Amino acid sequence: MSQAFLPTREEAFVRLKDFVPRAGSAYAKSRNFDYGPTERKNVSVLSPYLRHRLIGEDEVVRAVLSKHRISAADKFVQEICWRTYWKGWLEQRPTVWSEYLSELSREKEKAEKYRDSAARYTAAVTGETGITAFDAWSKELVETGYIHNHARMWFASIWIFTLRLPWTLGADFFYRHLLDGDPASNTLSWRWVAGLHTRGKHYVARADNIRHYTDGRFDPSGELNEAPDPLDGPDNPPAVRLRPPMSVPPGEPVVLLVNEDDLTPERWPVNSEQVNGVMLLPADDSYPGLSEQVRAFRSQAIADAAGRAERFFSCPVVRLATAQPNEAVALCRAHSIEKLVTAHVAVGPARNTYDALVAGLAGSGIGAVEVRRDWDSAFWPHARAGFFKVKERMPETLERLGLM
Numbered sequence: 001m002s003q004a005f006l007p008t009r010e011e012a013f014v015r016l017k018d019f020v021p022r023a024g025s026a027y028a029k030s031r032n033f034d035y036g037p038t039e040r041k042n043v044s045v046l047s048p049y050l051r052h053r054l055i056g057e058d059e060v061v062r063a064v065l066s067k068h069r070i071s072a073a074d075k076f077v078q079e080i081c082w083r084t085y086w087k088g089w090l091e092q093r094p095t096v097w098s099e100y101l102s103e104l105s106r107e108k109e110k111a112e113k114y115r116d117s118a119a120r121y122t123a124a125v126t127g128e129t130g131i132t133a134f135d136a137w138s139k140e141l142v143e144t145g146y147i148h149n150h151a152r153m154w155f156a157s158i159w160i161f162t163l164r165l166p167w168t169l170g171a172d173f174f175y176r177h178l179l180d181g182d183p184a185s186n187t188l189s190w191r192w193v194a195g196l197h198t199r200g201k202h203y204v205a206r207a208d209n210i211r212h213y214t215d216g217r218f219d220p221s222g223e224l225n226e227a228p229d230p231l232d233g234p235d236n237p238p239a240v241r242l243r244p245p246m247s248v249p250p251g252e253p254v255v256l257l258v259n260e261d262d263l264t265p266e267r268w269p270v271n272s273e274q275v276n277g278v279m280l281l282p283a284d285d286s287y288p289g290l291s292e293q294v295r296a297f298r299s300q301a302i303a304d305a306a307g308r309a310e311r312f313f314s315c316p317v318v319r320l321a322t323a324q325p326n327e328a329v330a331l332c333r334a335h336s337i338e339k340l341v342t343a344h345v346a347v348g349p350a351r352n353t354y355d356a357l358v359a360g361l362a363g364s365g366i367g368a369v370e371v372r373r374d375w376d377s378a379f380w381p382h383a384r385a386g387f388f389k390v391k392e393r394m395p396e397t398l399e400r401l402g403l404m
Helices: 009-022 025-030 047-051 057-065 070-091 095-113 115-126 132-144 149-162 167-177 183-194 207-213 292-313 325-334 349-360 374-382 388-400
Strands: 254-258 275-280 317-319 339-343 367-371
Touching: 009 047, 009 057, 009 292, 025 070, 047 070, 057 070, 057 374, 070 183, 070 374, 070 388, 095 115, 095 167, 095 183, 115 132, 115 167, 132 149, 132 167, 149 167, 149 183, 149 207, 167 183, 167 292, 254 292, 254 325, 275 292, 275 325, 292 317, 325 349, 374 388
Parallel strands: 254 275, 254 339, 275 317, 339 367
Antiparallel strands: none
């Protein structure tokens, strides 16, 4: 695992404190520059921590707005809201995730069947395409678990339009190696670059843009397809209604069930006096091929959450060996508890694992309650179409959340 990313809540706040002075106009001017893996002072590098909610979006925004006016920090706050937008959009169109998995399976079969496709794919993921910039980013991703956001857009565009590889295989490559990879941001960003998210609007990597924003490190002039058509595909499915937020019955003792999507149970909307036990699910391994770096980061982040939960709640804290319901039922029954509480589980592998666990509670007399963060409840209803509505409502939403 890259030692650049220590998977703890404490480290998240160290990074936040270091970045806050640069989160205003300095960030707006320099954020698109990729100076290389050893120079990241122009961005926050908080995404692995936000992905697992080792730190909350509200905590980051509050810290930034305590030092900068919203007019100065607008670009950075928008970046935080993009991750929220992607997640809220996928929550309202969960079939897009299952369709991605189905298409990915088909493309993997094709790549194994056809020698030319397999060779081009192998060259891309090993950084041997001959396109210097692309190859450097591919190797950086595998070695560090991270690449700059602008480089991700260039990479995806080159993958799709120059190398003519299936977007699903690229999204899979990213998801398996990015420490901050999540089903919503990763999958939907790749669809956006391809022109499938906002139909007909795709992102084209251009040599002069790469030369400028890498400060001359790379110049792929003559190597890129700079006039591609967007990919064609079916229309996005209509948005479904968000599940209404649930709440914990007041005064009733509960056991918390923590998964890797939200690793700060001490911040959940639950009265700590009602908590008689905490269980932590192991890192989800249902998505095949996750890198060792990703697995290690998630497992150690869960261990960090376990230590904090034990100190905060002063009650039994158990790290479950599996996601099977037996251990969960046993702990609930040991404390005569009939309610299992978890934070909202996002669409993706963790959602499938959680749903299977809840289904296994049937007949046990133990019910499951899924609480939602105020941040999500405030922003997700605006994430039904494009990002513009989230951006338009951002100031009033932040004010309603008490962050402005």
